[in-house]
Amino acid sequence: MVRLPRAARGGGAFQGLKLPLPAQVLQSHTPLPVNQPQLHTSPHPAAPHLTAARLACRRGTRLLFKDLDLDIGAAQIVWVRGQNGRGKTSLLRLAAGLSTPEHGEVLSDGVPVRRASAYRERLVYIGHANALKEDLTVTEALEFLLRVHQRPSQIAAVHAALERLELHSRRNAAVRTLSQGQRRRVALARLAVETTPSLWILDEPFDALDVNGIDCLNRLLKDHVGRGGSVLLTSHLPLNTALLNPIEVDLDRYADHRS
Amino acid sequence: MRNLFLALYLRDIKLAMRRRIEALLPVVFFVVAVSLFPLGVGPEHDTLRLIAPGVVWVCALLAAMLSVTNLYAGDYADGSLEQMLLSGQSAVVIAAAKSAGHWTLTGLPLVIAAPLFGLLFDMNRESITALTLSLVLGTPILSLLGSVGSALTLGLRSAGVLIILLVLPLSIPALIFGTGAVGAVEGGQSAAGHYSILGALLIFTALTAPPATSAALRISVE
Numbered sequence: 001m002v003r004l005p006r007a008a009r010g011g012g013a014f015q016g017l018k019l020p021l022p023a024q025v026l027q028s029h030t031p032l033p034v035n036q037p038q039l040h041t042s043p044h045p046a047a048p049h050l051t052a053a054r055l056a057c058r059r060g061t062r063l064l065f066k067d068l069d070l071d072i073g074a075a076q077i078v079w080v081r082g083q084n085g086r087g088k089t090s091l092l093r094l095a096a097g098l099s100t101p102e103h104g105e106v107l108s109d110g111v112p113v114r115r116a117s118a119y120r121e122r123l124v125y126i127g128h129a130n131a132l133k134e135d136l137t138v139t140e141a142l143e144f145l146l147r148v149h150q151r152p153s154q155i156a157a158v159h160a161a162l163e164r165l166e167l168h169s170r171r172n173a174a175v176r177t178l179s180q181g182q183r184r185r186v187a188l189a190r191l192a193v194e195t196t197p198s199l200w201i202l203d204e205p206f207d208a209l210d211v212n213g214i215d216c217l218n219r220l221l222k223d224h225v226g227r228g229g230s231v232l233l234t235s236h237l238p239l240n241t242a243l244l245n246p247i248e249v250d251l252d253r254y255a256d257h258r259s
Numbered sequence: 260m261r262n263l264f265l266a267l268y269l270r271d272i273k274l275a276m277r278r279r280i281e282a283l284l285p286v287v288f289f290v291v292a293v294s295l296f297p298l299g300v301g302p303e304h305d306t307l308r309l310i311a312p313g314v315v316w317v318c319a320l321l322a323a324m325l326s327v328t329n330l331y332a333g334d335y336a337d338g339s340l341e342q343m344l345l346s347g348q349s350a351v352v353i354a355a356a357k358s359a360g361h362w363t364l365t366g367l368p369l370v371i372a373a374p375l376f377g378l379l380f381d382m383n384r385e386s387i388t389a390l391t392l393s394l395v396l397g398t399p400i401l402s403l404l405g406s407v408g409s410a411l412t413l414g415l416r417s418a419g420v421l422i423i424l425l426v427l428p429l430s431i432p433a434l435i436f437g438t439g440a441v442g443a444v445e446g447g448q449s450a451a452g453h454y455s456i457l458g459a460l461l462i463f464t465a466l467t468a469p470p471a472t473s474a475a476l477r478i479s480v481e
Binding site for chain 1: 273
């Protein structure tokens with residue numbers, strides 16, 4: 001109950017923003033126009049500004065990286081690279097506020113992400129696991145995730161999102177009957193309902209996607225950056241640098257060579 | 260807040276409906292375990308009537324513990340738990356919704372089945388009413404405590420046994436006053452005092468268990 005005023009404040013602004021969405025999503029079979037007039041009146045005109053200074057991360061006894069400075073502003077795509085086990089996923093989890101750093105702090109607009117609940121409403125985190133329940137249908141699984149994150153979750157919005165990821169024909173199939181690539185697409189369909197310039201944290205989003213799926217995701221990323229959103233992602237596959245123009249962060253450079 | 264609670268609660272019910280046999284297992288365990296006692300102890304009415312409340316309560320306790328082991332494990336493994344924790348809402352809501360779902364799926368069927376077992380043990384009508392009422396108040400306590408145990412043991416290998424060791428001692432008060440209510444009615448006294456204490460225990464657990472679960476969940480995803 002103590003949290004209610006804060007939730008009401010953040011959520012209220014958010015819902016005001018989201019209300020016109022369903023109709024818009026319905027029309028979004030064609031890619032959304034990059035600059036939408038609605039966004040100029042948005043209460044969150046820019047993506048959360050994510051900063052961190054001298055960040056260090058420890059997993060067990062190993063120091064994965066240290067002295068990492070991070071600054072992700074609006075309309076930026078930051079591509080975290082590094083060898084396996086360098087701490088790419090750990091960095092993403094730190095940025096999402098799921099774990100605490102060994103040293104330093106991740107701040108969103110100056111507020112520590114671990115304590116900012118408004119930050120979580122402006123964040124889409126898609127981890128390595130797809131967070132889909134095997135026994136639900138594709139529509140139900142996606143609807144649940146959207147509802148949990150207070151995004152538009154009407155059946156029309158869900159179907160429109162699935163259509164953008166070209167999964168419309170599988171919308172009533174049980175998740176357990178899907179292939180890995182199709183599951184990834186369902187998880188990524190969450191991005192298709194986003195209309196605000198939020199921050200996306202994506203852990204290996206291109207994993208298991210085919211050429212066509214990669215195109216879909218690239219379009220989503222491009223649209224998102226076009227409206228001022230920012231992205232923090234890892235990928236072992238080379239990104240389409242000409243299209244996405246990412247800023248690279250090489251974690252190998254921040255590795256602690258003593259451990 | 261209500262949105263997350265309802266979404267999660269309804270999803271858990273839906274998932275259980277998709278796997279009906281699995282969802283029924285705790286209740287089947289309860290039925291089989293309770294039915295074994297008349298066979299083992301012998302069909303003497305007086306003995307059966309004497310042990311009935313204890314037997315029903317202990318079996319309900321074990322059935323709740325059996326089903327609580329996987330309360331968060333599935334969501335933890337497939338990443339749903341992380342997503343829920345990132346929803347921008349308090350993890351207390353997750354704990355409350357999960358406990359409520361668990362009670363609906365195991366506690367409620369036990370409450371419904373209990374009067375039948377009262378008949379099996381030759382209890383009179385007043386005692387059966389007391390037994391059912393005590394289970395109505397007591398089984399939510401078991402679900403709430405089980406939720407704490409399940410969150411604390413998340414990701415551990417021998418979680419099942421650990422939960423039972425953690426939670427069973429905590430549920431002793433509920434057991435004592437639950438069976439005590441039936442004993443009081445059989446002794447011709449009022450069970451109001453027992454109900455009040457069970458009610459107080461329920462309120463206390465409902466206020467403390469979800470925050471404890473929430474803290475445990477945050478630690479285990481880290």
